[in-house]
Amino acid sequence: MLTGLNDSEIISRVLNGDQQAYAGLVTRYQDYVFTLTLRMIKSREDAEEVAQDVFIKAYKYLADFRGASKFSTWLYTIVNNTCITLLRKKKLEIHSLDNEKVFEMADSKYSGFSANQVEQKSKLTMVHDAIAMLNPDDAEIITLFYKSEQTLDEIAAILGVEPNAAKVRLHRARIRLKEKMETYFAEEIKDLN
Amino acid sequence: MNTQHNMEERLWNFIDGTASAEEKPVIEKLLESDTAWKEKYNELLEVTRLLQSSRLDAPSMRFTKNVMEEITKLHIAPATKTYINKKIIWSIGIFFIALFVGFLIYGFGQAGSGSGGEDMVAKNLNKIDFSKFFSNTWVNVFMMINVVLGLFLLDNYLGSKRKAYRKEA
Numbered sequence: 001m002l003t004g005l006n007d008s009e010i011i012s013r014v015l016n017g018d019q020q021a022y023a024g025l026v027t028r029y030q031d032y033v034f035t036l037t038l039r040m041i042k043s044r045e046d047a048e049e050v051a052q053d054v055f056i057k058a059y060k061y062l063a064d065f066r067g068a069s070k071f072s073t074w075l076y077t078i079v080n081n082t083c084i085t086l087l088r089k090k091k092l093e094i095h096s097l098d099n100e101k102v103f104e105m106a107d108s109k110y111s112g113f114s115a116n117q118v119e120q121k122s123k124l125t126m127v128h129d130a131i132a133m134l135n136p137d138d139a140e141i142i143t144l145f146y147k148s149e150q151t152l153d154e155i156a157a158i159l160g161v162e163p164n165a166a167k168v169r170l171h172r173a174r175i176r177l178k179e180k181m182e183t184y185f186a187e188e189i190k191d192l193n
Numbered sequence: 194m195n196t197q198h199n200m201e202e203r204l205w206n207f208i209d210g211t212a213s214a215e216e217k218p219v220i221e222k223l224l225e226s227d228t229a230w231k232e233k234y235n236e237l238l239e240v241t242r243l244l245q246s247s248r249l250d251a252p253s254m255r256f257t258k259n260v261m262e263e264i265t266k267l268h269i270a271p272a273t274k275t276y277i278n279k280k281i282i283w284s285i286g287i288f289f290i291a292l293f294v295g296f297l298i299y300g301f302g303q304a305g306s307g308s309g310g311e312d313m314v315a316k317n318l319n320k321i322d323f324s325k326f327f328s329n330t331w332v333n334v335f336m337m338i339n340v341v342l343g344l345f346l347l348d349n350y351l352g353s354k355r356k357a358y359r360k361e362a
Contacts, residue, residue, distance in 0.1 A: 026257045031249040055260045063272035127247045146244040
């Protein structure tokens with residue numbers, strides 16, 4: 001139905017009163033938005049609620065989207081702001097890039113994994129789980145770069161930082177991801193070398 | 194450890210395509226001649242491939258339906274630029290700058306009337322005659338500027354109202 005239309009065409013339809021056309025955008029981006037919120041919020045129920053909230057906000061302020069950036073970049077900016085607001089409101093810890101507590105939390109979370117369980121994991125599941133063990137900032141930037149097809153400049157715009165700072169953050173996040181993989185998925189990592 | 198991190202950073206940049214034009218041939222040469230670099234490159238390339246092919250999480254089946262149900266109760270808000278008039282923002286800015294400059298000029302005028310020096314300024318603060326405040330020439334000029342700005346704002350407001358009325362007609 002709307003699959004052949006690009007984002008701009010759907011947006012102009014919605015702005016011209018075709019409310020149902022918005023479902024096309026929701027379907028197109030729901031997995032990306034949900035993955036991003038889940039990486040930051042960690043609880044599936046909360047993440048789904050936030051993801052819905054993101055699409056509702058995006059609809060409400062759709063007239064403000066002027067096409068200066070990709071729709072996805074604009075949408076992920078709303079994701080970032082909504083998640084940060086929620087984390088602050090709930091007084092959950094927003095982990096800084098060098099917060100050691102994050103790693104302690106992640107360590108305790110996965111310490112119950114038996115060797116067999118770990119061995120059974122496929123490489124893809126390993127990467128997925130390793131990302132889930134990262135702190136929200138690291139998980140977000142890795143997801144934006146690898147899954148949401150955002151350039152470093154676009155990621156910088158989403159996070160409200162300079163492109164060079166985004167590059168450094170991505171590099172640090174990858175180092176920590178690799179550390180997680182080496183610590184918890186040593187068997188799978190052996191195959192990578 | 195540092196050289197290892199440095200190697201990784203340079204290789205990540207190379208893989209991401211963010212390495213500089215001068216850096217690229219250097220890394221390509223290292224990959225041809227150095228087995229340690231080649232091994233690390235293959236490892237990072239595999240991690241990149243895995244990251245790119247890792248799955249996305251999917252929300253519940255009712256997700257789109259839930260969003261669509263919520264938005265039926267809503268209207269799209271008008272674009273911010275349609276109701277934020279830049280002229281008004283500028284006028285408010287000019288007003289506050291005029292206010293600040295006016296007070297500054299008045300303050301220096303009062304302080305300058307003394308014999309000078311920071312201590313004297315502090316002492317003179319208590320001696321400021323506030324009754325002069327509203328009969329000073331500078332204050333009068335400042336008040337006039339504000340009145341003009343106020344009239345300018347009112348004209349803008351009435352002008353936008355007139356335009357809207359014409360459009361409706």
